[in-house]
Amino acid sequence: MESIAARRQRLLGPNLPTFYDEPVHLVRGEGVWVWDADGRRYLDCYNNVPHVGHAHPAVVAAVAEQTAKLATHSRYLDETLLDYVEALVATFASPLDCALLTCSGSEANDVALRMAQAATGSTGVIATDHTYHGNTALVSQLSKAKTPIGGHAANVRHVPAPDCLREPRSDSADGEAAFATAVRAACEDLRRSGHGVAALIVCPYFANEGFPTLTPGFLQAAAAAVRDFGGLLIADEVQSGFGRTGESLWGHDRANVLPDIVTLGKPMGNGYPVAGVVTSADIMGEFRERYRYFNTFAGNPVAASAAHAVLRVLDEERLVENADSVGNYARAGLRELQRRHPVIGNVRGSGLFFGAEMLIDGDPARPATEFTARVAEAMRANGVLLNRLGIHYNTLKIRPPMPFSRANADRLLETLDRVLGELAPA
Numbered sequence: 001m002e003s004i005a006a007r008r009q010r011l012l013g014p015n016l017p018t019f020y021d022e023p024v025h026l027v028r029g030e031g032v033w034v035w036d037a038d039g040r041r042y043l044d045c046y047n048n049v050p051h052v053g054h055a056h057p058a059v060v061a062a063v064a065e066q067t068a069k070l071a072t073h074s075r076y077l078d079e080t081l082l083d084y085v086e087a088l089v090a091t092f093a094s095p096l097d098c099a100l101l102t103c104s105g106s107e108a109n110d111v112a113l114r115m116a117q118a119a120t121g122s123t124g125v126i127a128t129d130h131t132y133h134g135n136t137a138l139v140s141q142l143s144k145a146k147t148p149i150g151g152h153a154a155n156v157r158h159v160p161a162p163d164c165l166r167e168p169r170s171d172s173a174d175g176e177a178a179f180a181t182a183v184r185a186a187c188e189d190l191r192r193s194g195h196g197v198a199a200l201i202v203c204p205y206f207a208n209e210g211f212p213t214l215t216p217g218f219l220q221a222a223a224a225a226v227r228d229f230g231g232l233l234i235a236d237e238v239q240s241g242f243g244r245t246g247e248s249l250w251g252h253d254r255a256n257v258l259p260d261i262v263t264l265g266k267p268m269g270n271g272y273p274v275a276g277v278v279t280s281a282d283i284m285g286e287f288r289e290r291y292r293y294f295n296t297f298a299g300n301p302v303a304a305s306a307a308h309a310v311l312r313v314l315d316e317e318r319l320v321e322n323a324d325s326v327g328n329y330a331r332a333g334l335r336e337l338q339r340r341h342p343v344i345g346n347v348r349g350s351g352l353f354f355g356a357e358m359l360i361d362g363d364p365a366r367p368a369t370e371f372t373a374r375v376a377e378a379m380r381a382n383g384v385l386l387n388r389l390g391i392h393y394n395t396l397k398i399r400p401p402m403p404f405s406r407a408n409a410d411r412l413l414e415t416l417d418r419v420l421g422e423l424a425p426a
Contacts, residue, residue, distance in 0.1 A: 019387060020380050029054025032401050032408055034385070045386040045400045045412055051242055051267030052313040053403045059270040062309035066302045074101075074299040081299045084308040088278070091249050091311075093258055095280040100287075101299035101307075105238035105265025106134025108275040111293065112261045113138055113199060116232045118290035119260075119283045122196025123155045126186045126226070130161040130391050132208045133201060133236055142201065155195040157186035161391055164212035165346055165357065165364040171213040180221035187229040197231035199261075204251040205240035205353065210390025213348050219257040232283075233257070238265035238275070239353070243314055243402065246324030246351025254350065272306035273297070319402040323351035330354060330398070330409040337413065341420040343368055352404055355396040360425050367392035371425040378419040384412055 025037040031053045034044050074081060085099045102108045117123050127142040141153045159182040162170035168178040187197045205211055223233045240251025241264055247254050265275035331347055331354050338344040345359030358368035372394045376387055389397045
């Protein structure tokens with residue numbers, strides 16, 4: 001009988017990524033738990049798409065009720081979308097009071113780049129050299145994981161990703177200044193090349209870069225440099241948004257910076273495909289004037305209902321406060337493990353997005369990349385799903401659904417303690 005893995009490759013093509021050496025065949029989820037086809041239960045410490053928990057009944061009901069009532073595109077008048085956007089923009093500081101919905105974070109970032117180009121009249125874009133903002137033709141130019149066919153576009157510049165363990169450290173004034181200096185140099189190069197500066201796009205949490213610890217105002221000087229050249233700051237909140245970092249709904253608030261454009265995605269609909277862009281009325285007006293934009297499924301009533309339900313659940317169940325409290329508890333537990341397992345070189349994070357960077361002999365020059373991969377595999381074998389990321393892919397990425405509890409954190413920590421005791425770094 002053909003295996004599901006073989007059938008997947010035959011029908012979907014080769015090289016389609018899966019997690020783990022032995023991929024997990026998931027069939028059901030509830031809260032912070034998922035089950036595989038053999039009935040085995042796993043603690044989900046990774047997936048932020050089911051932001052308020054797998055199969056949350058309030059979101060399920062909102063989708064079912066709206067689907068049974070009306071499901072069409074947004075070229076008809078409908079208050080469902082307006083009610084949601086009104087509630088959404090109320091969570092942002094002025095002048096971020098206008099929104100456009102899309103279906104994915106990739107689309108949201110694509111639109112955001114075009115918004116910046118429309119508002120500034122320039123085309124130059126700056127990103128870090130270890131980022132990911134999506135997979136449209138425009139946005140994929142920002143990633144250095146694979147060089148685009150024909151090379152990176154002439155209007156794209158990359159700056160070194162911040163790092164809190166290697167000089168210049170991002171948790172120091174020198175690191176903050178070095179990042180701003182690199183951004184300013186990229187702006188100057190774009191101006192000389194004739195492209196001008198449209199935007200600096202960053203995740204305010206620098207999630208894919210390994211969520212390094214930053215100085216409190218790390219982004220402020222870089223944002224000022226971009227604005228000095230007439231450009232805008234785009235905050236990609238696809239991973240850091242909706243309370244993930246615990247201190248507020250938005251990662252840019254934690255970073256003490258007000259962006260010109262904010263993009264949203266993954267957790268926005270708790271599994272229903274909905275994403276968006278929030279900006280000022282002026283920038284939105286420039287975009288609407290310069291681009292003829294319509295997206296059939298974006299902002300449909302079902303998507304808006306799912307997203308609105310997520311906002312309500314976050315508020316009613318006080319999940320941002322939970323992320324802050326449980327995240328602090330879990331990181332304290334990781335620091336306890338660090339005392340027993342020297343391979344843990346650094347514990348960091350905020351809210352329910354945290355992890356540990358693994359180092360051989362505690363040396364930042366010797367990232368334990370292969371060991372960290374083995375840890376992720378062993379955690380899966382022991383019933384806990386997490387993964388790794390960062391510049392050297394040696395940082396455990398722990399990002400569970402927002403209802404994650406202290407008891408869940410205890411299970412995570414106990415399992416990690418056992419796994420680290422059984423494995424030995426190379």
